[in-house]
Amino acid sequence: MSGRSEQEQLFREVARRELAAGRIDRRDFLTRSLLTGLGAAGVGAVARSGIESAFAADSRPLTPTFYQWIQDLHPAIPEVNKRFPGINYQIAPVEGFGIERFVAEAKNKQSTWDVYVGQTPFIEMTAFIKAGVIEPWDNYIPKEVIDDIIPSIRAECSVDGKLYSWPFLLDVIGSAWHSGITSKAGVPDAAPATWDEFLVSSKKIVDSKAAPWGATFDAHGWRSLVPVTHSMSTKVYTDGLFDFTSDPAIEALKLMKQIMAYSNPDILLEGSSDAGVNSTTDEIAFQAQRVGLYFKYFNSPLRMAASWDDPKLLHLGPLPKFTNGEGSTVFWTTGCALFKYGQNKEKAAEYIKALTYDQQIWKDSIVGTPGVHPGQLPPYKSIYADWDAKKPDWMPPFVGLVRSQLDRAKAIDNNLFGLQQFVIGKPIWETYLKGQEPDPKVAMTKVKEAVQAEIKKG
């Protein structure tokens, strides 16, 4: 291929990418394609019209930015970075899940970074899309990778059939128990199959004084109300919003109140980091070995048990279900967002593929390293299939358990109020949990009204 026609090809490719990214319309694309067909004169005209700058921009090194906790929990990431010479690896300015810097840059049609690793679909993905901060991965992610994503995860990461979050770290909510405490209380050393069993065991732990408290949970809605609701039914979403007045949601709230009779009294207090969302009271109780049963995403009990005298006393199991319930739970992934005004998009896809398939990251995550034990899992079918075919000697049983839960688990629907609906609703449904409102239906109706009122504001 001659130098000139090679340049024309490159110009066409850039125009195609810009069209796919929505930065130029079809008319611009056709004009540029025609111009490039005009040879050197056309190339010059195209270059003057802006494509030259697109080429020049791609000259910066691949610049990913990570939420700090991901680096803290996954120390093998720098090893992956070594395979990408010149990579400009950075920590994102998103303390407290604040995304304002990304939005502000996108408004100026620019981005300091190419890819953000730290996006949770139900939390900020819709906001990113509405503000034009990110673009879908579909033009860059290899087809074999997109087909390899577990279907429920692919659904979680997609909007209108386009993949806006390349999934990375999977969290599923299940149950955990301290076998030292349960044994002392004469409770079966197995995951309670139903919520009734969960309550009976909790009571036994308290009555036997094996521990001050029988059970605990994280009071934030997406970590307690939603998984408990899903354990009865996942058909609780209307127009992308959680239906607080649905029967499963009401039953979930009633169950939470029943569990609270055996839980740490500070269970409803806000946490002490990330604007109250993290370092929650359930974690403190479980870490202090003051409670026997627990349900939360698995990396929480794994992290808390790491400081026990004997971390092997920790056991993990599926979330209990209601009798005749669906037996589902909730999961979410923390994934990667592709900045619309970033650069190096093909390189970014190459990097994220290497990152998300890295065996060392997954081994460290599952087994733990001397400092951390996140217990987060991969989003790909092929990795689990390989582990099924040849089970690694380090593989703990909870991995297969989580994988099997995924076929029934459901993510929270993506919505601009995906997270906020639970933040707005929490103090209102807590009026029932605190005994200020005797009727759970009344409390949940008020929650629904408050969320709708906030949505109406804009």
Next chain:
Amino acid sequence: MAQAILDSKNELAGRVAEGPVDAVRKGLGDWLFLAPAIIFFVGYQVWPIVRVLWLSFTNFEFLSDKPAQWVGFANYAQALQDPLMWASLGRAALFTIMFLPGTIILPLLLAILVDRVGNQRLATLYRVILLIPAVIPSTLIFVLWKWMYNYQSGPINHLLVNVFGLFTLQNAPQWLGGTALTLPAIAIMEIWWGLGYHTIFFIAGLAAIPKELPDAARIDGAGEWQVFWHVTRPQLAPIMMILVVLRFGSAMAVIDEYLIFGGFNRASPTYTWTMFMYDQAFKTGLWRQGYAAAIGMIGAIAMMFVMAGLIWVFRPKG
């Protein structure tokens, strides 16, 4: 003398010779020297206020691609009808009431005590000790007090439950995280944190009072309380006014501590108007920054009225 008259005449002649061009040049020179301060003042203080004021009259949403439209006083009307606006202003005022006396009374007492220490080395040592909390970075202060107040593992509840037996693990005080105790708990932390800083203000004020004044009062038969009330206190009035006004403003506008100790729970006493504003501007929906700006302006106007009242009450008299 003759020489002085001659010099004066020459100077006058020089001035008369100064034409309009020279005057303009001199005027420009003045403005040139003033320019850095003006640029800083306008860019850093006036422009943001004007910008927020303009935003408050629009329906600007940060995540939306629609241009902002002028909506007049609609945001103000909506905010004033929102019960959360009033509740959140009330919570900020409640915190200020808990906090403000601690920034005046305690530091004033401490300053009087330190001022009476005759041994100069000991007096310096006391001042250094008092200033220690003021030089600790805020992050460390928050981490320290979060641990102190922790329900399950903090030393305060450990003392109350395990040492003094006043409570059990089931009914121990829940200090932080959105309970009724959260605001007093934060106020105690803030008073402790600013104690040395505020005390230094009063020590400086006490040092400026001429010794003859209290001595004369004592000779006239005044007791120590009368000396304090009729001599020392009026002399410290300007410092009190500065402290009250400054700390009123900072107490009403607290946000970091509330974010850390209370989160975005709208029923929490820490969800004040600053949190409400932040929530609307950066968390909720399409980030309604026009509405958030109106909330901010309402809070600021309310504060200005109270500040004017405080300046009047604490004005130096006589």
